[in-house]
Amino acid sequence: MPETGHSPNAEDLNALYWVMVIVAVALVVAINGALIALALRFRARRGAEPRRLRSRGPAQALIAGAFAALAAVLFVLGVVVTESSSEVEASGDEGLQASTRVTAQRSLDVPSGETEPLEVEASGQQWIWRYEYPDGTFSYYELVVPVDTAVVVKLESTDVVHRWWVPGLGGKFDATPGQSNQTWFKADETGTFEGASYQFSGASYAAMRTAVRVVSVEEYEAWLAQQASDIEAAQAFVQEQVASDTELDDPATEGGGGATEGSTEQGATPSGGSGSAEGTQ
């Protein structure tokens, strides 16, 4: 039983999965049923003579045509579902409204009703997933997102090829070093979804798991603020330790060094000091 879909694209995938299960089971039952029936019915008996069937062109063409029709139907279904599940939907009413997010960050007036998806950068590294949010805050292992919000997951890797999949929230996609790839989901309820990496990545590959925790918008914003301040506190702590040994490093240059790792889009987000937190990790 595949994980129940909790995102519009995952529901599409599951529907087509059941179509394929039915087609496959029907074919297996038909072939094996015929095989057993024929093997029992036409076993060699005394006096039974084999009867040669004449091959007729139309019979072969008919079989080929029937399978071609089935293949064509499956192809069309495949294309339709691929297209529909790749299209990022708008966030729902309960979800995080991009306009408010952008307003809060840039202190700008953005026309209400514009809903840009929440873009999260997921970076595979041996053997953990690192998530970076639009304001530069980051988390490891667990991705926290608001419910009913379209979340675009930008996939990349800092070392080897990884593959991100959280059952119930869509399909699998590669995180290849130096190549950008993406998937999206819009979780329809709060809760935690377990996922993992699905590309062999070396010694501890089996331990490379992940989770998506879907929370309400308020909880998300509170979590994000808490995470940002935790990171800053940790950064300050580390700098204190370093400063007690050596000279105080300039936090600005450290932040600049870390930002090169992120994509340019996120780097451009004017999100203040929290972006520099990356320099310490």
Added chain:
Amino acid sequence: MSAGPNLAPHRPELVSEGPAGPRPRWLELATSTDHKDVGRIMIAGALGFLVLGLVGFLLIRAQLIVPENTLIEPVTFNRLLSVMSVTLVALFAVPLALGLFTYVVPLQIGARSLAFPRLANLSFWLFAVAGGILYTSFVYTPPEAGFNALPPLSDTVFIDNNGVDVWITALGLCVLSFTLLAINLAATIAKLRAPGLAWRRLPPFSVAASVCSWVLLVAGPAMLAGLVMLEIDRHFDGVFFDQGEGGAPTYYQHLSWIFFTGAWLLMLLPAAGAISEIIPALARKPLLSRRAVTASFVAIAALGMLAWMQNMFTAAIPSGFLYGAMAMALALLIPVGVLFANWLATLAFGAIEMRAPMLFALGAVSTLSFGLAAELGHAVIPVNWLLSDTTDATAATGYVLVGGSVLGGLAALHYWLPKMTGRTASDGGAKVSLALILAGAHLTFIPMFLAGVDGQPVDVYKYFDVGDLGLWNALTTIGAVVLALGIVAAIANLYAGVTSGTRAGPDPWRGDSLEWFAPSPPPPHNFDVVPDVRSAEPMRDIRDAVERRRPPRTAEKSESVEPVA
């Protein structure tokens, strides 16, 4: 003439200590350029590596029998996994198919040897050395980079021991061996057919051999190029698969998938060829349509190779290419459907003799139907996004491996064993081993499907007890034991057939193609006289001619000595 010391007396004298004694049998076999010897040692080698691969599989299943097991260290598990995968594909499935082709095809087309007899011997030795290198690595560092050693993981930055180099060398030598043998077989079939044996009269197994050779001629060089580039990347500062330096890891994925798609076809097509020989012979009626079967082989090879990207639906590839791959993979349904329909229609109204080859052939048809139906799900992009890289993918491939290489291979071996040795293997032993293999395969792979749908990743050394994963994996491990027992029993049955089977004449199954014209086992030159071929069923013509010359009462046995035509 007159120069130099004149050593010759006026009467030449031959001084000899008698004729040179026979060389040891193993040396004769190992250095033989006879296609029958090369084929036999290749088959024996492949079956040996199948047993080693099964040992690896059972160790892996022992580790996965319960969630979060700590029986085997992660690194050891990854090494077993890498070695087992390359063993089952490159040391068992493809060599078994090629060994059978090498033995049977020249006989079937009325040739006295392969086109390049010495090259065939070299192919065997490349394969044997490759296997030796791979298994010797257990005394130092076995490979651990997964079944296809994708860069960057396989680069020295991430795995700096020489395990990956062992993998590259062993697989490279195997692929070289396959490519050379493919050249040999393609040339033999193109050039050395008996007079009158037109392409349209070529027996299905030889058609499969020809088609498979061309598949390997595409897939082999691609993999060789990929392996050489990988080695250059590892040790000679290459950047072929380094993103940012002008290369890309995806290039290697394409090359390796082209090869592994070819290897997958080498599991399916040789078995399909053997089934298409055995069903008509033992149902006592010809194939419904030889032309349709031949056309499906060609179409399966062409569409299958063009669908290599169906293994890369999760990569960042423009959707046009992915739709193309999906179209090719789904179009495979047409030739595969025609093939199955022809097999079933050939059984209908036949007089089916449930002898060992027929039993294995029917088992192969049934098992292949599971594997190919499961593959169909992976051909559709959105379903592939759900199922790929879970144990569901392993199970689909496993069904094709067991249905094609194992059961198809056993069917072929039981069918041609009388030709190779003059003896038939026991039908009772075949029944027992077939029952074990079928029960074991379903018990292994059906729970694997269910675990995959529950989200168990492929290739993991441990999994967590989510849902029913513990139950599915325990069942799979039990199934694997039964499957392995069945395979070992079938190999034992073959061995018993070789040593003490019932003596068989040259034509025990009343086959239609020319290999049954040669004595069993055939002499080194195969045929004293190569008959003229006047139809697609030359042996039927010969039998009919013999019937006409004889007084009608005797049920004759010695028909093969009569050179007709």
